[in-house]
Amino acid sequence: MTKTDTRRRRRRRVVLVVLAVVLVGASALAARLFVWPSLPPLPDKADAIIQLGGPGNRRSVALDLVREGRAPVAAISVSDEERAVAGWCDDGRLRGVPVICFHSEPFTTRGEARSIEQLAREHGWHSVILVTSPDQAKRAELRVRRCYPGQIFVATAHLPWYWYPGQVLYQAAAMVKAYTIETSC
Structure with missing residues (x-):
């Protein structure tokens, strides 16, 4: 295996790891905003x-x-x-x-x-x-x-x-x- 092949594999791994981190982060943010949003408790009375x-x-x-x-x-x-x-x-x-x-x-x-x-x-x-x-x-x-x-x-x-x-x-x-x-x- 040449140095060029080794570098390509490393770059590919880095790109895959970065994409995985971005995907996990975006999924966590989406879940927090759109599936389980943080909302204050409801009041006893409203108009x-x-x-x-x-x-x-x-x-x-x-x-x-x-x-x-x-x-x-x-x-x-x-x-x-x-x-x-x-x-x-x-x-x-x-x-x-x-x-x-x-x-x-x-x-x-x-x-x-x-x-x-x-x-x-x-x-x-x-x-x-x-x-x-x-x-x-x-x-x-x-x-x-x-x-x-x-x-x-x-x-x-x-x-x-x-x-x-x-x-x-x-x-x-x-x-x-x-x-x-x-x-x-």
Whole structure:
């Protein structure tokens, strides 16, 4: 074996080790941000529970939090299609819980944050509990904090394990966008 071959093998090993370290580090960071985010405990009372749109059993979590007495009302983000068929939006109650339906324009987390600020102003809310999934928790809090000056807490709804790979990739790209391109309310 020549010296050149030995150097190539060493370089290849170094590159593989560096790639492995980067992969492990990126996976650990992704897990911490999008699978098991660090969130403060929920308060005993808030002014509203706000369910953001997206996957997971968010609606059940939001309604359960109101039933527990954590807030007097649930504000639920709905798509245009959902609002058209959801009679409970017009009734103002869902499974016995007072609800406010809202549709943000655009129908994105950023649009929802703007709607939350407007609802908070209209209803005098000073503290809210956002209901989302673990993968969106940190970005949702960031987006809402940019628009809404009150206290923000986050509750998460379970996602099936097989949704995480796609959701982590999506949320990572959306987080980069939130920190670089869309940096205001």
